[in-house]
Amino acid sequence: MKVLIVGGGGREHAIAWKLAAEDAQLEIIAAPGNPGIALLGRNAKVAATDIEGLTALARRERIDLTIVGPEAPLDLGIVDHFRSMDFAVFGPTKDAARIETSKRFAKELMLAAGVPTASARTFTRADDARAEVRRLGAPVVVKASGLAAGKGVVVAMSIAEADDAIAMMLEGNAFGDAGHEVLVEEFMTGEEISVFALTDGTHVLPMVAAQDHKRIGEGDTGPNTGGMGAYAPVAIATAAIADVTLDRVFQPTLRAMRDAGCPFTGLLYAGLMLTPDGPKVVEFNCRFGDPETEVVLPLMQSSLLEPMRAIARGDSLAGSAPLQFSSRAAVTTVVAAGGYPGKVQSGDAIALPAPEKEVIVFHAGTVRDADGVLRTSGGRVLTVTALGDTVADAQQRSVQHAQRIRFDGAQLRRDIGWREVARRAGAP
Ligand code: AMP
Ligand code: GLY
Numbered sequence: 001m002k003v004l005i006v007g008g009g010g011r012e013h014a015i016a017w018k019l020a021a022e023d024a025q026l027e028i029i030a031a032p033g034n035p036g037i038a039l040l041g042r043n044a045k046v047a048a049t050d051i052e053g054l055t056a057l058a059r060r061e062r063i064d065l066t067i068v069g070p071e072a073p074l075d076l077g078i079v080d081h082f083r084s085m086d087f088a089v090f091g092p093t094k095d096a097a098r099i100e101t102s103k104r105f106a107k108e109l110m111l112a113a114g115v116p117t118a119s120a121r122t123f124t125r126a127d128d129a130r131a132e133v134r135r136l137g138a139p140v141v142v143k144a145s146g147l148a149a150g151k152g153v154v155v156a157m158s159i160a161e162a163d164d165a166i167a168m169m170l171e172g173n174a175f176g177d178a179g180h181e182v183l184v185e186e187f188m189t190g191e192e193i194s195v196f197a198l199t200d201g202t203h204v205l206p207m208v209a210a211q212d213h214k215r216i217g218e219g220d221t222g223p224n225t226g227g228m229g230a231y232a233p234v235a236i237a238t239a240a241i242a243d244v245t246l247d248r249v250f251q252p253t254l255r256a257m258r259d260a261g262c263p264f265t266g267l268l269y270a271g272l273m274l275t276p277d278g279p280k281v282v283e284f285n286c287r288f289g290d291p292e293t294e295v296v297l298p299l300m301q302s303s304l305l306e307p308m309r310a311i312a313r314g315d316s317l318a319g320s321a322p323l324q325f326s327s328r329a330a331v332t333t334v335v336a337a338g339g340y341p342g343k344v345q346s347g348d349a350i351a352l353p354a355p356e357k358e359v360i361v362f363h364a365g366t367v368r369d370a371d372g373v374l375r376t377s378g379g380r381v382l383t384v385t386a387l388g389d390t391v392a393d394a395q396q397r398s399v400q401h402a403q404r405i406r407f408d409g410a411q412l413r414r415d416i417g418w419r420e421v422a423r424r425a426g427a428p
Contacts, residue, residue: 002029002061002064003026004054004058004065004066005030007069008048011070011291012037015293015304016040016041019304019305022305027041029041032044032047036366038368051077071097079094088309091286093265096257096262096266099285103146103152107120109256115248115252116248117280119185126166132184133159141154142165142184145180145182166184188282191236193234194272195210196292196296200316201254203317205307209237210230211419211420216340216341218418226290229416230294230332231391231416236274249281271285328388329417331416332385332416333413333414337381338408345408346377350374350405364378365377365382395421
């Protein structure tokens with residue numbers, strides 16, 4: 001069987017790693033892939049957003065199953081395109097991907113379906129948005145409606161800060177089309193978790209909950225990044241929370257998507273805030289999260305390939321057994337380039353330590369040059385996942401290995417999973 005993985009980051013490496021671990025005979029091709037995935041299969045020089053190039057590749061290679069990693073090709077309609085040619089493809093259609101690509105669509109769907117989430121209103125005129133900010137008072141949240149590479153959200157602690165965000169998004173053209181519509185949203189408090197679920201549009205197979213760490217600095221300080229690390233499981237994401245998430249979040253959302261004529265198939269990612277009133281949706285994503293995937297999949301004991309293949313073929317998941325996860329813990333520590341999340345330098349030679357048992361180094365922003373030297377190529381360079389009996393144990397092993405990776409300007413956080421470590425330390 002031949003699988004095409006679209007994308008080339010740590011998430012796609014983790015998907016390739018899990019599939020290869022399940023079936024050594026599987027032929028894996030990644031577009032564009034990365035040097036880590038190349039150890040498990042081969043890379044094709046086709047960009048993740050080159051839909052025509054990917055179509056030609058799938059046809060030429062007689063691909064049996066295509067798995068789409070990032071949101072950009074989903075937003076470009078890769079799934080609609082592949083399906084029209086009868087290619088089995090894992091992911092949502094362009095219309096269904098709006099659950100992520102349009103915050104307005106997602107919010108209206110949730111509010112109509114009674115899915116717990118912060119109340120919000122959408123505005124295109126700055127004056128109206130400013131009036132809403134005054135009505136709600138600070139803290140208040142201002143969001144650009146479209147895809148803004150994770151930078152379209154301002155949690156404003158004052159009215160002035162909210163006004164600045166509105167001016168930047170609606171009047172300053174900071175996010176292009178993505179910012180021509182803003183949501184002004186009620187502020188929520190609580191810890192955040194990420195819950196992934198595989199779905200055929202109706203049936204739901206949830207995965208173990210994870211928590212990511214978006215800030216650059218230890219203790220969750222400093223500017224936001226694409227993610228500096230993640231861990232799983234999360235003790236406060238109890239079985240009761242998982243039940244509520246299934247009954248009140250996943251099922252009504254999928255029903256509303258079917259009713260809206262755009263059933264969601266693939267991987268639905270619920271970003272939840274565990275508020276004093278129960279879990280509430282902060283956002284949905286239409287794909288696996290990065291770097292959460294790098295801890296969730298190494299803990300997954302049941303097959304990923306089987307449900308993915310069923311979903312991609314349009315088969316039902318009715319009667320599928322729940323997904324099984326190890327009772328161990330996983331922590332992934334991102335090793336980022338100097339300057340990240342600002343301007344980074346690329347092309348620095350990377351030296352990796354000898355492989356270690358229960359430690360997996362996923363490639364995120366690396367290239368191999370003509371001489372075979374591994375070099376940095378992007379902000380997040382590598383992410384080091386370690387397993388352990390506890391999160392504290394996994395954290396220690398992850399950090400130890402990550403610190404032995406050498407390249408100019410390498411930076412990492414040594415505290416991924418700190419909330420969980422503190423919880424355990426405080427436990428009787
Ligand atoms: P989003 O891109 O919608 O996930 O938002 C990015 C981050 O902003 C989230 O991970 C939260 O930490 C924060 N955030 C978003 N919406 C809210 C809200 N209504 N209340 C408090 N924090 C929020
Ligand atoms: N880890 C957050 C995301 O993938 O969007």
